[in-house]
Amino acid sequence: MQATARMASVVSSTLPARRRLIRSVRPTTQRPAVSDHWVAVIPRDPEYVPSSSQAKAALAYLRELATESDEVTFTTDDRILFRDCGENLESISCPICSAALDQDWWSDRMAEDHDGLGFYLRPIRLPCCGGDASLNQLLYSFDQGFSRFILQAMNPNIGRLDDQQVARLSDLLGAPLRVIYQHI
Numbered sequence: 405m406q407a408t409a410r411m412a413s414v415v416s417s418t419l420p421a422r423r424r425l426i427r428s429v430r431p432t433t434q435r436p437a438v439s440d441h442w443v444a445v446i447p448r449d450p451e452y453v454p455s456s457s458q459a460k461a462a463l464a465y466l467r468e469l470a471t472e473s474d475e476v477t478f479t480t481d482d483r484i485l486f487r488d489c490g491e492n493l494e495s496i497s498c499p500i501c502s503a504a505l506d507q508d509w510w511s512d513r514m515a516e517d518h519d520g521l522g523f524y525l526r527p528i529r530l531p532c533c534g535g536d537a538s539l540n541q542l543l544y545s546f547d548q549g550f551s552r553f554i555l556q557a558m559n560p561n562i563g564r565l566d567d568q569q570v571a572r573l574s575d576l577l578g579a580p581l582r583v584i585y586q587h588i
Contacts, residue, residue, distance in 0.1 A: 439491075442586040443470065443560050445570070446551035447579040450484045450525060450540055453553045454577045462555055462576040469569060470560035478555040483522025486514070487554055490586040492546035499541045503532035513539060523550055549582045 445462075447454075454462070459478045467476045496505045509531060517523050517539055527536040540550045555573070565573075565583055574581045 440559055440588045442556050442558055442584070442588075443562065443565060444487060444554055444556035444584040444586060445565075445573050445577070445581045446487050446549055446554050446584065447577065448549075448582050449579060450523075450550040451552060452579045453480050454579065458577050459553070459555070462573050465572060465576055466555060466557055469565070470557040470562050472562075473557040473560040475558040476556070476560075477558075478553065481522070481552050484525060484550050484552055485522055485554075486518075487549050487551055487584050488586060489544070489546040489548045489584055490588045492585055492587045493548065494545045497543040497545070498530050498532045498535070499537050499543050500530065500535040501533040502543070505530070505532065505542065510539075510542070525550060546585055547582055548584055553577075 445466075459480070463476060463478050467473070470476055496507060496510050497503065498505060513528050514523075517526060517528070523539065525538040525540050527538055529536055555577070564585065570581060570583055
């Protein structure tokens, strides 16, 4: 469990300060402070950052889809950050042999790859088959990933994005996307 505590520290330090602030100051009169949900999209390429006009167009489209959201925003970071699914995480698997990966092992690799500001995503030796893959290449259920850019809707009340909606966002942003459903 020590590795899990270290990972919680790494994840917490990679959350945008804006998001941490929103969670801590949201008025309780708005709705009971039970949990929050986000629908987020990130480029599959962690280094990819769309142009300002692409990001604004995708933001406008997500606002059309998620009219009941508390907030719809995009953020571009200087470094690659971890974009997690929160309590939705069920498992982590090897992208080569599909074997389940131990979460303590994963937490240790996350801590090793993080420099306090962001992730390098260096290839790591997998314990199951001896292959190499980056943390971003691992198979996460629910999906999560790494990116410099994120577009997200807080408490959108829309369920899952369908294939056409994801394709439209991908076209607007100019890159293949990963959709993350985060529950905190």
